[in-house]
Amino acid sequence: MKVNKLGLAxxxxxxxxxxxxxxxxxxxxxxxxxGRAGGRGGGRGGAPVPPEVMLAQMTTNLTLTADQQTKIxxxxxxxxxxxxxxxxxxxxxxxxxxxxxxxxxxxxxxxLTPEQKTKFDASGGLRGGGGGRGGRGGGRGAGxxxxxx
Numbered sequence: 001m002k003v004n005k006l007g008l009a010x011x012x013x014x015x016x017x018x019x020x021x022x023x024x025x026x027x028x029x030x031x032x033x034x035g036r037a038g039g040r041g042g043g044r045g046g047a048p049v050p051p052e053v054m055l056a057q058m059t060t061n062l063t064l065t066a067d068q069q070t071k072i073x074x075x076x077x078x079x080x081x082x083x084x085x086x087x088x089x090x091x092x093x094x095x096x097x098x099x100x101x102x103x104x105x106x107x108x109x110x111x112l113t114p115e116q117k118t119k120f121d122a123s124g125g126l127r128g129g130g131g132g133r134g135g136r137g138g139g140r141g142a143g144x145x146x147x148x149x
Contacts, residue, residue, distance in 0.1 A: 048083065051076035054126070058108075061123065062116040071111050079104040079126070101126050 049057075054076050058064055064072065082100045086093050105125040109117050 048080065051080045058120075062112065062119055064116070068111055072108055075104050075107045076126075 051073065055064075055069060055073055058072065059069055079100055083097050086096050090096065105127070108126065109120065112120055
């Protein structure tokens with residue numbers, strides 16, 4: 001019986017150590033590959049999302065047809081080219097990117113079916129961010145009750 005108690009205590013201790021170590025690594029503040037801490041893409045502080053990745057995500061999320069993909073790909077590539085031309089240290093970078101993104105969003109929306117457009121708009125369009133929930137991550141809103149209450 002002593003062996004079983006010791007074995008159980010060892011397993012519990014090892015589990016706690018693994019959980020602690022996992023949490024420590026997951027909470028690192030090291031800069032992301034894009035050069036800034038946080039690592040979010042697409043104008044949120046990280047590296048921009050490549051057009052191919054955006055198209056693949058849209059294809060999955062919106063069930064794009066091959067024809068739609070063919071029409072949307074050059075729009076995303078043009079948007080990426082135009083936003084990449086804005087210097088990273090430009091004080092008004094965000095202001096200059098907004099009309100470029102809005103124009104691309106309008107062009108993409110014109111290609112989508114009504115059902116796809118609803119999903120596209122709810123996801124935040126080319127801006128991303130989860131459709132009005134205050135960006136990615138979603139959490140509870142300000143002033144809301146704590147979880148479980």
